[in-house]
Amino acid sequence: MGDTGDRKPSSSVPRQEPTDMPRLALYSMAVCVLALAAAVVSFVQGSWLGIVWVLLAGLSSNMAWYYVKLGRGAYQNR
Numbered sequence: 001m002g003d004t005g006d007r008k009p010s011s012s013v014p015r016q017e018p019t020d021m022p023r024l025a026l027y028s029m030a031v032c033v034l035a036l037a038a039a040v041v042s043f044v045q046g047s048w049l050g051i052v053w054v055l056l057a058g059l060s061s062n063m064a065w066y067y068v069k070l071g072r073g074a075y076q077n078r
Contacts, residue, residue, distance in 0.1 A: 022070065024067045025068045028061070028063040028064035028067060029061075029064045032057050035053045035054075036053070038053045039051075039057060
């Protein structure tokens with residue numbers, strides 16, 4: 001008819017612990033490093049397209065910091 005709440009949760013299911021750093025922060029840092037490398041290569045070749053790569057690096061850097069701080073906040077709320 002309905003769940004009465006009498007059952008206890010199964011202990012056979014392992015609890016998944018959070019990682020030290022959120023995965024999205026790692027991906028954002030990887031994009032940041034690659035964008036900086038592309039900007040350097042672009043500027044060395046004399047192309048002004050490197051400005052776009054610098055802007056992408058700045059955006060991904062901000063995203064990485066956001067996700068790192070978001071992950072730290074999740075640990076403090078436990």
